[in-house]
Every structure is written in C-alpha cells, then in structure tokens.
Amino acid sequence: MNREKTLLILWIIYGFVFVQAVDSVLFFLTQLVYFGTISIGISYSILNYLLPVVTIALYLTTILFLLKKIKNTSSTSGILLTEFPKKQFLILTILAIVLNPLTHKLSGLFAEYFSYLQNEDISGYLEFYGWMHMGIGIARWSSIVLLAMIFLRKHNTV
Structure with a gap:
C-alpha cells in the first residue's frame, strides 16, 4: 500500500473519530442540561x-460553527492533505x-x-426519557443528512 492510500485511510478514520468525539461532547452537554433542569425542579411535561x-x-449550532470553520480554513486544493x-x-x-461512558x-x-x-411520577419520567432520546437520535441523523446535502450540493456546483 502506498503512502497516499495510507494517508487516505487515516483521514477516513479521523473523520469517524471526529464525528464520534463531537457527538460525545454534544451528548454530554444534553445530559448536563437534563441534570440542571431536573435539579431545579422543572416538570417532565x-x-x-x-x-x-x-x-x-x-447540533445545529455545532454544524453552523463547523461549516464556518471549514469555510475559513479550507485553502487546500488537493484531495489529500500532506x-x-x-x-x-x-x-x-x-x-x-x-x-460517552463517563456521561452514562x-x-x-x-x-x-x-x-x-423519578419515583413520584414514573410514567412521566418514562415518557420524558423516550422524548429526550428521540430528540438526540433525530438531531444526530438530521445533522449527518444536512451536512451530506450541503456538501453534495457544493460538489455538484464545482
């Protein structure tokens, strides 16, 4: 395997790790908001x-920040960075x-x-738990789909 292919594989792995790390931080922040809101007594409804x-x-704020960062720092024209x-x-x-394990x-x-x-209103907690994780799942996938659409559109215009 030549150096270019090895570098391409490393960049692909880097992309997966980057997405997972950003997702872990966002999941942690979401859980932090949950801990804070529950501890001050906001109801499940x-x-x-x-x-x-x-x-x-x-997730949308993170996407906008990353798009702005990519736009400002991407000046290379080659397919592989050296x-x-x-x-x-x-x-x-x-x-x-x-x-992620630390958050759990x-x-x-x-x-x-x-x-x-949680024992006072277990049905409310279970309903809330489902909504919270549904929101996280929707945010994760919609972020990926949105980024893919943005960069596919950009690819088609280039």
Missing part, C-alpha cells in the same frame, strides 16, 4: 419539549472513547441521587 429543542439547537494531525487525532480518540456513569449517579423525583 415541560422537559418533553424543552430537551429535544435544546438538543436540536446544539500532514496528518496526530496530536489532534489522539485527543479526539481519547475524548470519543472516554466521554454520571447519569447513573444522578439517577441514584435524584431517585425520589
């Missing part, structure tokens, strides 16, 4: 709508591997600490 909206807003960002790749890999662990600890809130 309000959270059913608030958290999916916050999640979608977080330098591979090893340090950035390592940081993103660690972030992608560590942050913190979520479990929070659930134990605030179990009295």
Whole structure:
C-alpha cells in the first residue's frame, strides 16, 4: 500500500473519530442540561419539549460553527492533505472513547441521587426519557443528512 492510500485511510478514520468525539461532547452537554433542569425542579411535561429543542439547537449550532470553520480554513486544493494531525487525532480518540461512558456513569449517579423525583411520577419520567432520546437520535441523523446535502450540493456546483 502506498503512502497516499495510507494517508487516505487515516483521514477516513479521523473523520469517524471526529464525528464520534463531537457527538460525545454534544451528548454530554444534553445530559448536563437534563441534570440542571431536573435539579431545579422543572416538570417532565415541560422537559418533553424543552430537551429535544435544546438538543436540536446544539447540533445545529455545532454544524453552523463547523461549516464556518471549514469555510475559513479550507485553502487546500488537493484531495489529500500532506500532514496528518496526530496530536489532534489522539485527543479526539481519547475524548470519543472516554466521554460517552463517563456521561452514562454520571447519569447513573444522578439517577441514584435524584431517585425520589423519578419515583413520584414514573410514567412521566418514562415518557420524558423516550422524548429526550428521540430528540438526540433525530438531531444526530438530521445533522449527518444536512451536512451530506450541503456538501453534495457544493460538489455538484464545482
């Protein structure tokens, strides 16, 4: 395998790791909003709508930020960049591997600490839990589809 193919494979892996790391950060932020809103006593009926909206807003803001960053820094015209960002790749890999399990662990600890809130209205909590994860899933996939549509349109005009 020649150097160009190896570099292409590394960039593909980098893309997967980058998307996973960004998704882990956004999932962590969504859970943080959930922890904060529950701890101040906002009801599940309000959270059913608030958290999916916050999640979608977080993902859309991230997309807009990344598109702006790509537009400002992309000055290369070749298909392959000559330098591979090893340090950035390592940081993103660690972030992608560590942050998601850490978020789930913190979520479990929070659930134990605030179990009295969840036991009062278990059906409301289950409905909210479904809405929250549906919002996260919709935000994840709509982000990928939106980015694909933007770059396919850009590819067709070039």
